[in-house]
Amino acid sequence: MIGERKTIASPLADATLTGSRPSPIDYRPVAVMPDVRIVKIGGQSIMDRGRAALFPILDEVIEARKQGIQVVVLTGGGTRARHIYSIASELEMPTGVVATLGKYIPMQNARMVQMLLAKHGGLFILPDDFEKLPLYLKLGCIPVMSGMPPFGYWEKHEAGSRIPPHRTDAGAFLSCEYLGVKRAIFIKDEDGLYTDDPKKDPNATFIPRITAKQLIERDLNDIVVERKVVEYLPRARWCKELQIVNGLKPGQVLAALNGEDVGTIISA
């Protein structure tokens, strides 16, 4: 005789976990660390420009930290990521393998930024270290981590591309969403969002403010942040805004960290 299921009584004991049925539980979400500011430093746009671009940005991050702003820095990949993606694509590697390869370069960049910020409290952290953030921030540290989400081999293939759809912009957005932070800040080398890539199309015009819905409807061939993030924004619970600022223009990063509306703001 085979025994019955030994079930622990709970509102979800017999419910289907996925699917569209309403939850039997009254969900009142709690923000984990809403005062943190998550800022992502672009790989191709900033790191690959070297000292001239990065150092003034780090100075503004340090200044913000001195003002008491709790900054967590995430890093992007850049040209080395593109290089490995390109070779892996030629070899027809599954997207999950490509995403795993994609972890290494933002990690290098995070380590470089940590070395540069060390004397100001720069601290290299891993994805699982969110649980230690309260201590690090209380000590006045500037935690630095790779922006790449830890999906790795579990990254899904998306139609029409072998490149992992969740990259370091998604990591910044999802970090905000977990921590209960309202706005994710992206430091790039353009003033914000344009109607097309301004590096390729001189007629591209600047868009200071737009909603995710409007942006999806415009169906632009190229956009400045990962599409996944724009897709998630309307159904996010906490992270309702993406701010894109030009790190090559002095003062922009500090202004953004102070909560000012500079650059482009994409809202839910």
Add this chain to the structure above:
Amino acid sequence: MTKPVADDGRTHIQSLLMRESLQNRKVLSQTDSERDLKIFPDVSLVSIGGQSIFDRGKSAIMPLVEELAVVKRRHKMVIGVGGGTRVRHTMSIALDFGLPTGGIAQLVGAMEELNAILLNALLAPHGSMPMQRDHFWDLPLYFDAGITPIAISVPPFHFWEPPPMEGAIPMHGSDFGLFQLAEVLGMKQLIFVKDEDGLYDRDPKLHPDAKLIPKITLEELIKRMPTENILDEELYRSWHEAKNLRRIVIVNGLKPGMLTRALDGEDVGTVIEKTS
């Protein structure tokens, strides 16, 4: 060696994607093709249900362990386990607390690990080992040594679990996690061991007249998806976009021999095939 290019202030390495935006659809489409590399095409992935098998205790678990001990001698396989009722209890409490989706995703894996430890303790004398998260490159070594690895089922999305379509429960559970494992490694098939004969048009536990679906293509199934489903929706969604995995089988683990027949390639239980 290729020379770095620095004409625009950024230092680039030459490649197909050099200077390109990875959001540009035209650029992205150049990276894709019809096929993906299949890394372990002769390996089957077997998922042992949490609620359906482990929560029933010894009388359901032991016959399966004995069957696995025999069949593992002639099949290369990786085993995954579900978490069952403890996962649901965890989620109920966490939702009541108002914890974020990523926080819930971080918590649930521990409940499945308990089942993995139990299974490994029972199967170890016959040759089994828990596999570290993504230590796939050890698999040839495991198989040569006659060891069946027990994998972690939940995907490592953790704090980064994307916002769900609806509600706050993470979308990526163990069904998806095991699917993705079979998919990314290009495995032969994925077998779900449950306590029903397979997939029905309605939940057979609630509707005695529910009809078993013996064989169906994924495309047909998506067109008429049963609302009460034995597998997570996210699995079907992801499989639809995927390239490698062709076959998922759902068998009744309470009936001796069904898992063996599925591993032998027989059409038992419910067979779902992806044809495009």
